[in-house]
Amino acid sequence: MLHRHIVALRTDAPGAEDLAATRERLRDAFPRNATRRMTQLGLLLGGVLHDLAPTENDTVVYASVYGETRALEDYLTSFPTPSPTLFQTSIHPSGIQQVLIARQQPIRHFFPHTGQRHLVAHAVQSALLSPSPRTLLCGGEERGTWLLEHDAASGDTFAFALALSSDSANALGSLRLEQTTAAESALEAELRLPRFFSALAQREPLSHAVAPGLILTLSWN
Amino acid sequence: MPSAPFSPPPIRLTATGCLTALGDAASTHAALLSHQRALQLHPVLGRDGGDSVPLALLPQRSLDETAPPNWLAHLDTLGAQIPAADWGSPRLPVFVTSSNFGVGSLYAFQRTRDPAHLASGTPFASVDRIRQHFGWGANVSILSHACVSAHLGLLLATRTLHAGLADRALVFTFDFVSPFVAGGFHALKILNNGFPAPYAARDTGSIGLGDGAAFAVLEHPDASPTAANTLLLHAQSLYNEMHHFTANRADGSGFATCLEPVAAAARDRRLWIKGHGTGTLEAGRLEADTLAQLFPDAPLVSWKGSLGHTLGSCGLVELALAVESLRDGRVPGTIGSEPPFFRDNVAAEPFSTAAFDAVLLTSNAFGGAHAATLLTPA
Numbered sequence: 048m049l050h051r052h053i054v055a056l057r058t059d060a061p062g063a064e065d066l067a068a069t070r071e072r073l074r075d076a077f078p079r080n081a082t083r084r085m086t087q088l089g090l091l092l093g094g095v096l097h098d099l100a101p102t103e104n105d106t107v108v109y110a111s112v113y114g115e116t117r118a119l120e121d122y123l124t125s126f127p128t129p130s131p132t133l134f135q136t137s138i139h140p141s142g143i144q145q146v147l148i149a150r151q152q153p154i155r156h157f158f159p160h161t162g163q164r165h166l167v168a169h170a171v172q173s174a175l176l177s178p179s180p181r182t183l184l185c186g187g188e189e190r191g192t193w194l195l196e197h198d199a200a201s202g203d204t205f206a207f208a209l210a211l212s213s214d215s216a217n218a219l220g221s222l223r224l225e226q227t228t229a230a231e232s233a234l235e236a237e238l239r240l241p242r243f244f245s246a247l248a249q250r251e252p253l254s255h256a257v258a259p260g261l262i263l264t265l266s267w268n
Numbered sequence: 269m270p271s272a273p274f275s276p277p278p279i280r281l282t283a284t285g286c287l288t289a290l291g292d293a294a295s296t297h298a299a300l301l302s303h304q305r306a307l308q309l310h311p312v313l314g315r316d317g318g319d320s321v322p323l324a325l326l327p328q329r330s331l332d333e334t335a336p337p338n339w340l341a342h343l344d345t346l347g348a349q350i351p352a353a354d355w356g357s358p359r360l361p362v363f364v365t366s367s368n369f370g371v372g373s374l375y376a377f378q379r380t381r382d383p384a385h386l387a388s389g390t391p392f393a394s395v396d397r398i399r400q401h402f403g404w405g406a407n408v409s410i411l412s413h414a415c416v417s418a419h420l421g422l423l424l425a426t427r428t429l430h431a432g433l434a435d436r437a438l439v440f441t442f443d444f445v446s447p448f449v450a451g452g453f454h455a456l457k458i459l460n461n462g463f464p465a466p467y468a469a470r471d472t473g474s475i476g477l478g479d480g481a482a483f484a485v486l487e488h489p490d491a492s493p494t495a496a497n498t499l500l501l502h503a504q505s506l507y508n509e510m511h512h513f514t515a516n517r518a519d520g521s522g523f524a525t526c527l528e529p530v531a532a533a534a535r536d537r538r539l540w541i542k543g544h545g546t547g548t549l550e551a552g553r554l555e556a557d558t559l560a561q562l563f564p565d566a567p568l569v570s571w572k573g574s575l576g577h578t579l580g581s582c583g584l585v586e587l588a589l590a591v592e593s594l595r596d597g598r599v600p601g602t603i604g605s606e607p608p609f610f611r612d613n614v615a616a617e618p619f620s621t622a623a624f625d626a627v628l629l630t631s632n633a634f635g636g637a638h639a640a641t642l643l644t645p646a
Contacts, residue, residue: 049431112392123378126451127316134452135513135634138367139391139412144635147510153522154508155274157637158420162410163392169409176427197386199374226358226433259406260358 048225049175051182052218055210057095058248059187060203066090066117081149086115086136088189089145091206096146099183099210106156106177107143110170110186112163112240114139116200120193142187164237168224168258174211175224182211184222186240205244220250220267227262238263274529275503279426280489280646282436282498285349286482286588288575289324292345296575297592300600301618305574307463307476307604312454313447316379321459323445324478324576331447333376335384337394339444339479340401346481347402355438356405363409363425365417365441367580370394372446398442415544416506416631417441418583419639422484423504429488436491442481443579450477456514464547464577465605466570467556467614473549478576482584489646498646499591502626503533509636516551516636520558523630526638530628531562533642537626539563540599540619542590544632545570546577547604551632556610563628567615573604583631583639590627590643597621 061069066087073090074082076097082090088111101107113119115137122133135141140159147154156179160170174184185208191200211222236256246253246265253265289306290296299306306324311317314331325331326342356362370388377385388394395410411420418441425437453459453475462474489500509522516522541563543555559568571589572578578585593599601617609616627643 113390119374122452123375123448126375126378126447127313127318129451129455131452131455131457134455138414138634144510144513147508148513148635151511153510153525153636156506157413157508158411158424159413160410161391161412162395162408163390165406165408166392166410172428172433173409173424176424176431176433194374197377197383199386199390228358 048223049172050221050223051175051211051213052215053209053220053222054212054218055099056219056247057099058207058244059091059095060205060248077149085145086118086142086189087204088115088142088187088206091187092142092185093146095206095208096183096185099208101147101152101154101183103153103155104179105154106179106182107154108170108174108182108184109140109143109159110166110240111142111161111188112166113188113191113201114161115141116189116191116194120191164239165258166240167238167243168261168263171222171263172224175222180212184209184211188240203241207244207247218268220265223264225262226260275505275533276423276426277430278489278500278502279429280487280498281484281501282487283351283485284483284588284591285346286480286585287342287346288480288585289326289478290575293588293592297589297596297600300571300574300603301598303603305603306478307574307576312450316447319454320461321450321454322463322476322576323450324476325445326479329479331445333372333385333446335382335387337370337373337388340397343398343401343481346483350438350483351485353436354405356399356407358407359435361407361409361428361434362404362438362440363411363421364395365411365421365580366443367412367414367417368443368449371448372444375446375448412580413633413637415579415582415633416637416639417580419506419631419641422501422641423506425486426501426504429486437486439484439486439584441581441584443581444479445477453477458548463604464573466545466547466573466602467552467568467609468605469608469610473547475546475548476572476576478578480578480581480585482581482588484584484587500644500646501641502644503530503642505529505640507638511636513635516554520554522636523554523558523632523638524562526640527562530640530642534626534628538624539566539626539628540624541566541568541628542586543568543570543630545602546572553610556614560611560613566613566628567619568613569599569602569615571600571603573602587629590629594621
């Protein structure tokens, strides 16, 4: 069984807030002038990571199904004269890179995951396998526009960051992942990122199969 | 705050294979030994034209995507080389890595508005298509970090095996060129009508892009009796500078930091080095300088002057070619380049592996991401 204590948690779900409003709301979380070209997802990730203060010896695990959706949409529509800036910004894991480059903060171990049905399961496993004293598990989405109309983008905008540690001091809760035999774990088991975010934001406990052979338990103190 | 071990314990590498524009690992290796260049000039936007740029596409594969994707059937020859197992079951995880996944299909949808392209356009959809094509189970993790993607898959698979969560692990990678990615690099002005000459000291830098797919099977070192010629991923290291999106720290300190754990593991070994070597100038000079300082006796090669940069798949494609080099006893030189080089460590011509007992493989990515893997006999 893999297990870590949750020692910090930040969530942000701005609803219909637009990019300009998000930039204004979160501007104090960034160095001066750093936010001008940041995406909404990048801003939200920077906000939830702000006082968790990533360090070089942390492991950062990042989970996003669609990544930089708005940059992707805008880059696709920029053809036949593709925008180099939008190309750069659309590449996963741009969201986290925007934040850490703005802070000039190196990270030794950085694992950007994507996926859908089992994204949470595998990102959590990646985080819990880290030997680092502290692991930051973060993720999020930004709402799409024309790609959303074709089910190729998120319908919601949100971001989260958890600090995980082997040390139980001041723990808010815990995250466990247990391997089990296939007979005990339904093949259709899944936990999607929006559902995981909701459980985090609401401090809701979870305990169920999240992928064939994996049971996740999220508990709160 | 104390730090964790930077490199996991060694892990056994029991099988590799790759697919490039020159064929499988054996065919590609043989072609590289004979200085064959896979890169050819193509219009950057495919049927929509544009400037001519060097691309290395799989035979009979068009830059313009089809539905289903035109690269899917090509994967069959690679899939046939993967050792048969219930991959994707709980104890036999698959780690899929890519930088672009099916983004060529999204581009095709945007251009044609044919909804059939959407079925492969997102990362999870393209991977699920591959998973179903090969009959894998659902235990498929997906990682994406540009040109170090494959190294991440290897490291995470290694940790999974050492934690006792798997019996074997399959790492699979794919990246196929499309106008989406060719247009982007062309807009950045590093994909132009010049052919790449890795590590060559010239006035203009150029890259090429290439199709690539590859796999590796990893096993715990204690899992079963060691077969002859078994190899180990003896050390693996990562480092992310987070200095600038398109540039590394000019002093090379980020790359050097990544190399330190591997250099420690490689002490007293006789190395040759497979570098990243895309053909850009500043990054190429930094690579050659840093590697020459840390490993002064190690010849440095890059094969991207022939195969192009296979993007997220490059770490695993080039690992498979390094394994083929060890099997064959000859290492292809740095195709497309000729002196003067940035440093004397660059090997333009093929050489024998007889004098060496380890290979260092490095990759670098946007955002100052660095990865290094040390390959040794078991």
